[in-house]
Amino acid sequence: MTTDPAADLPFYYGSISRSDAEEYLKLAGMADGLFLLRQCLRSLGGYVLSVVWNVEFHHYSVEKQLIGTYCIAGGKSHCGPAELCEFYSKDPDGLVCTLRKPCLRSPDVPIKAGVFDNLRENMLREYVRQAWNLEGEAMEQAVISQAPQLEKLIATTAHEKMTWYHGKIPRQEGERRLYSGAQPDGKFLIRDREESGTFALSLMYGKTAYHYQILHDKSGKYSMPEGTKFDTVWQLVEYLKMKPDGLVTVLREPCVNNTTKQTPVLPSGRRQRTNGYTPPPGVPLGGSKEVTASPPTERQMLPMDCNEFANPYHDPNDLKKFFINRDQLMIDEVELGSGNFGCVKKGVFKTQKGHTDVAIKVLKSENEKLVKEEMMREAEIMHQLSNPYIVRMLGLCEAESLMLVMEMAAAGPLNKFLSTKKDTVTMENIVGLMHQVSMGMKYLEEKNFVHRDLAARNVLLVNQQFAKISDFGLSKALGADDSYYKARTAGKWPLKWYAPECMNFHKFSSKSDVWSFGITMWEAFSYGGKPYKKMKGPEVISFIANGNRMECPPGCPDRMYALMKDCWTYKHEDRPGFVKVEERMRAFHYSISNKTLPEGTADIAEPLK
Ligand code: ADP
Ligand code: MG
Numbered sequence: 265m266t267t268d269p270a271a272d273l274p275f276y277y278g279s280i281s282r283s284d285a286e287e288y289l290k291l292a293g294m295a296d297g298l299f300l301l302r303q304c305l306r307s308l309g310g311y312v313l314s315v316v317w318n319v320e321f322h323h324y325s326v327e328k329q330l331i332g333t334y335c336i337a338g339g340k341s342h343c344g345p346a347e348l349c350e351f352y353s354k355d356p357d358g359l360v361c362t363l364r365k366p367c368l369r370s371p372d373v374p375i376k377a378g379v380f381d382n383l384r385e386n387m388l389r390e391y392v393r394q395a396w397n398l399e400g401e402a403m404e405q406a407v408i409s410q411a412p413q414l415e416k417l418i419a420t421t422a423h424e425k426m427t428w429y430h431g432k433i434p435r436q437e438g439e440r441r442l443y444s445g446a447q448p449d450g451k452f453l454i455r456d457r458e459e460s461g462t463f464a465l466s467l468m469y470g471k472t473a474y475h476y477q478i479l480h481d482k483s484g485k486y487s488m489p490e491g492t493k494f495d496t497v498w499q500l501v502e503y504l505k506m507k508p509d510g511l512v513t514v515l516r517e518p519c520v521n522n523t524t525k526q527t528p529v530l531p532s533g534r535r536q537r538t539n540g541y542t543p544p545p546g547v548p549l550g551g552s553k554e555v556t557a558s559p560p561t562e563r564q565m566l567p568m569d570c571n572e573f574a575n576p577y578h579d580p581n582d583l584k585k586f587f588i589n590r591d592q593l594m595i596d597e598v599e600l601g602s603g604n605f606g607c608v609k610k611g612v613f614k615t616q617k618g619h620t621d622v623a624i625k626v627l628k629s630e631n632e633k634l635v636k637e638e639m640m641r642e643a644e645i646m647h648q649l650s651n652p653y654i655v656r657m658l659g660l661c662e663a664e665s666l667m668l669v670m671e672m673a674a675a676g677p678l679n680k681f682l683s684t685k686k687d688t689v690t691m692e693n694i695v696g697l698m699h700q701v702s703m704g705m706k707y708l709e710e711k712n713f714v715h716r717d718l719a720a721r722n723v724l725l726v727n728q729q730f731a732k733i734s735d736f737g738l739s740k741a742l743g744a745d746d747s748y749y750k751a752r753t754a755g756k757w758p759l760k761w762y763a764p765e766c767m768n769f770h771k772f773s774s775k776s777d778v779w780s781f782g783i784t785m786w787e788a789f790s791y792g793g794k795p796y797k798k799m800k801g802p803e804v805i806s807f808i809a810n811g812n813r814m815e816c817p818p819g820c821p822d823r824m825y826a827l828m829k830d831c832w833t834y835k836h837e838d839r840p841g842f843v844k845v846e847e848r849m850r851a852f853h854y855s856i857s858n859k860t861l862p863e864g865t866a867d868i869a870e871p872l873k
Contacts, residue, residue, distance in 0.1 A: 273346060275300045296317055297316070313363075336359075409699060428518035429454050431456055449469050452465060486499075573730075593611055593622075594612040600676070606625065606626050606628040610623065638737065651707040653707070677722070678787075678788060699850055700731045714739060714776070718733065719780065719784055749773070763836060767805055789820035
């Protein structure tokens, strides 16, 4: 996993040392303007640009600014490392010369991972584990889909979970804690300073306590007076373990804060779980007492904040309970949607663990056996799936009519949501949602299921940041040795979403779902637009067969349109699968998240030509 926006650049070497950089430049011939890019160890997300001029090396550090832009000290800001290098290839703007010739990394030299890369990734996992009490697959899915948001959150709150962090305590209390127990040199703690909202470091040396203020500059960086600047307090502490940077000694042993030991730290601004969710004993919700010392900053809701993220079956034995008792269900009159099968109603599902809002697909009572069997098949498929980005079935209830009980996706179908909320949904938001859909589809592909009705109308939103795939009415489980499902007869099919092989040979596979994913992307990026305008199904078939494809929706990034077109590769053998599709969605999602872009430059981080 990489969130490094320079990873695509052919002249990027990762975390190599200055002397290694010089070695590569020597090997490449030392021409004037020869350059490469490497990772900076001091700043989270920063780089160093190494350039040759006049048989000498010049190293410029590229800072990542708090709002997500990049700049060389004194120079202009750029939205990514690629743009920055492109700029300096045209204009020296203070450098010794323009960047003329990239020192290309040979294919057998991998990008070198940095110390912070591993640290950062473990940090993400640990954070998700503690903050949302997630494990295993749910934790992995959270980390993959939310990495950019989590990194930002960690940069501002990560210190809160460290053993050496003592929260808001007076200087005297800090001293008392340092003096209690053994007093080795280098024993330290970090505390909030009472008056100013900044941090202080208390440090033991020669049985004496020293106190230092940690500076926090305008750009948000932390440092000791005149020392090296860091993006986070925990990085500063890690650094001070290696270099004293003006202190009496390096930091050695943390003075452990016992008062927070048992308390998982929750991200600031986290909301209480709703829907009557009662936490298991010992798991406090909504921020621990220690953390509230710093005022919670209101942040965007993440998928993990919702009940619908983790599998609701805490007890794996519950999975066997396919049927739900009628008395566990309260059915509302509110209709969420309808179809020819009947309608979907809002309801509440009652268990010992509390009440959960649910959506209930109710079969029309006059319906025939055939329709009933169809719903049973849909339930059987859903029963086998559990992924945060797929609507989970909670069970089936046979009472006044047959009812399929599902997790609630309260914000409704994606196409409707986007067409009514054009002004508030950004392109980055859509990319994040479509990345989640690609993760759900990758899971489906891995489990050997074909959806056969992937469309924006069947992507439901829990909220603006959280999408789930739904409607498994046409879905099929493939046999272990099958790569496609063959329909005997054509039914009421969503032709505009179907790949050529579906129409021509009735063959359905994950590759034909990829085609539908492309159409769904098109719908999303055109804010709920209707694909192929007023064309009729059969017209679309010949339109495609003649080599035509839909145009790029206005404002849709080039890289997203390029992916759509690859999803619409005529031959399914040449079409990418969901592993590839998810990878490309992820790379683009990471490359644009947390950045403020000037209008019209949405498509970024393209390697230099
Ligand atoms: P159909 O097979 O008729 O397309 P769907 O499963 O797509 O049936 O459901 C029809 C509509 O019901 C959806 O478009 C949506 O508005 C609503 N709906 C279905 N499932 C849910 C859910 N889990 N949460 C919220 N609304 C839902
Ligand atoms: Mg539907």
